[in-house]
Amino acid sequence: MNEGNLVAITAQQVLMMFLLILTGYLAVRGRLLNAEARQGFSSLLVNLVVPAMIINSYLIEFDPEILSNLVRTAFASAAVLVIGLCIALLSTRKKTGPDQPILRFAMTFSNAGYMGFPLINALFGAEGMLYASIFNTFFNLLIWTAGIALVDRSSDAAKRNLVVELIKKPALLAVAVGLVLYLGQIPVPYLIAQPISLLAGMNTPLSMLITGIIIATSDLWPVIRSFQLWHAILIRMLIIPAASFLFCLLTGTGGMVGAVVILLEACPCAALTSVLAIQYRYSEQLAAGLVVLSTLLSIVTLPLCAMFVQMMG
Template sequence: MELLVILESVLSLFIMILVGVYGSKKKIITAEMNKGLTDLLIQIALPFMILSSFIYTYDPTIKSNAIKTFYYSIIAYIIILLVSYLLLLPVKHDKKTILHFANVFMNTGYVGFPILYAIYGAEGVVYGSIFNMFFVILLWTYGLILFKGNFNRRELKEELIKILLNPSILAVCAGIIIMIFNIQLPSSLLSSIEAIGNITGPLSMIIIGAILSNVKLKKYLKDWTIYYGITVKLIIIPSIIYVIFLLIAPSSKAMNTVVIMSALPASAMTSILAESFDKEREYAAVVVSATTLLSLITVPVLLKIIL
């Protein structure tokens, strides 16, 4: 993909973000409404987008790449966890927790899937969905442990049930079954699934815009950990993963998908969990906002290098 096409794709997402900023500033999108839109995105729109991406892909090459993506995702998360832990040793206390969480959990749903769809179409979303499975599993186990501490047996059981019943996980499982057995769905059902899934991109960008509109960045302009954390998140970790992957195997769509996903901005869950557990709430919001804004520069540069 040419750089111009990539920039146009990212610029399109940025314009949608501005719509969210406008809606929030004009009080069209309230905090309560934005929460509802987020639930709509995560519980309905995103699972439908994931499911629709599997329905149209039966090529044996895609199935082979899907398996490769599974292994690449495992390797990538191991690298992210180790590199993040080591590079964040100079950062202390709750800020370290926020930055580590931001490194491990990237914005797969809001940003990742729309970008993958723009580059690779439905095939890219298939690979991204496999990567996202690990995101969901780690989020509700390792992610919560970072903020809360260890689970007791009952809490762990409840979280595991939540993981299994997560709409995105269910959508991936259903999609894999459809792909493997080449199940043909009625055209009316197919068009409905695709139409609902298509709102994922615009809706996700509008939500991000609403979040960004309420963050005060000036307070943190002199905090070195913000700049350091962003550099580690958006540049160092993706670069290390890309170099290691090139040493493992030739470049491929499956490999590139995992590299792209690892280079995404911090997940909005960084801010949500920081709010829930009262740990550096504003700091977390700044990290999410800053990585999202700067990813409009770093992601296109990365795409130009790897594609």
């Protein structure tokens, strides 16, 4: 990790993401793509590209020091995710309203896969992606347990189907496969490894194009003046990253491990927020506003977060 260039690289990477978002936006406005394209792109990303990227991150030589860092990453990831959930619950404990559950979900869960993974890959390469994959394991466990419990008004169904849903998640299966390959140092032939690498490289452009399509197909003006929207964004973009930074500082979780965990927690609201709003009948405009506006704000907040991470060392 070149710490002297951390802020500059983060700013450059976020700017490139913004240009890709703009490309998706203009493609819809120019009628090169339609609103339905995001469904197909999202399915491709979640079910094929992200798993390929996760497996690709494990295709490196075994290093005892990295293995030790994986354990540190697991502890830090679980801790900051639970801290984020607690902050979301405490900050809304006195608030009521039909959309409170989706607001809590948006506060708790970041867009770590869509925006965080490309950023970590650009900053830290394969080793950083290993740590990001560990974070993603705990992230997915929490999102399909506590996350679904937050938004599902009849959570019994979620509880019954929880194990099945987890097993079906390609990202979690990819983590399991990747760990076996890494810990067992199983050689992967070039004819297999190279297509995996090429698929992994699609993550950044595809995920940003999806965000651009969402912006182009969303009517955000009615929700921009909403206090609850800005309150949720404040918690997601400032309070939770600050708490994560403080936790890593107090526990001595520095270096690449601390940087990866903090930056992933500093990402904007999860893109899944909009999907769950539709599925569980919350305000779709509010959910889209949370995702889009927090994504736009991350152009400023992620480089600032990188600056603080660099100070932590």
